[in-house]
Amino acid sequence: MLTLTKALHDQIVEHARQDHPDEACGVLAGPAGSDRPERFVPMLNAARSPTFYEFDSVDLLKLYREMDDRDEEPVVIYHSHTATEAxxxxxxxxxxxxxxxHYVLVSTADADDAGPFQFRSYRIVDGEVTEEEVRIVESYA
Structure with a gap:
């Protein structure tokens, strides 16, 4: 199960809405080993495509160095689908x-500016996809 604060959830949805019709992408970083997303890191979709996303390699290297310096890891990797389901x-x-x-997908395919947006999370290991529950909380406290 992915537990996520409402603020982080809303930031992901807003990023997907703003980048539509192109796919949005980014990372939620958190303390290494915690499985707790804490820091929202929107990334540029270097592909600038409505059907594909790609992290800019320079930005991604910078992010991984920054996470390493902060003893963080990518807890959530997210992107949007603009024409298909999440x-x-x-x-x-x-x-x-x-x-x-956790791989989070947000679909903006059937949404207007106010939503609704499909928001789903998956674990993807060795090509196997497993959907998981998403629990939205006000805070982790």
Missing amino acids: YPSRTDITYANEPGA
Whole structure:
């Protein structure tokens, strides 16, 4: 199960809404080993595409160095789908290389500016996709 604060949830949805019709992407970083997302890190979709996302390699390297310096890891890797449901595509599954991360997908396909947005989370390990429950909380306290 992914437990996520309402503030982080809302930031992901807002990023997806703002980048529509292109796919949005980013990371929620958290303390290493905690499985607790704490820091919202929106990234640029270097592909600038409505059907594909790609992290800019320079930005991604910078982010991983920063997380290493802060003793963090990518707890959530998120992106949006603009024309399909919030389910990992074959390409998403191929590129899922963080077995400990939650992969969040937001679909803006059927949404207007106010929503509703599909918001789903998955574990993707060795090409196997498992959907998990998402629990939204006000705070982790």
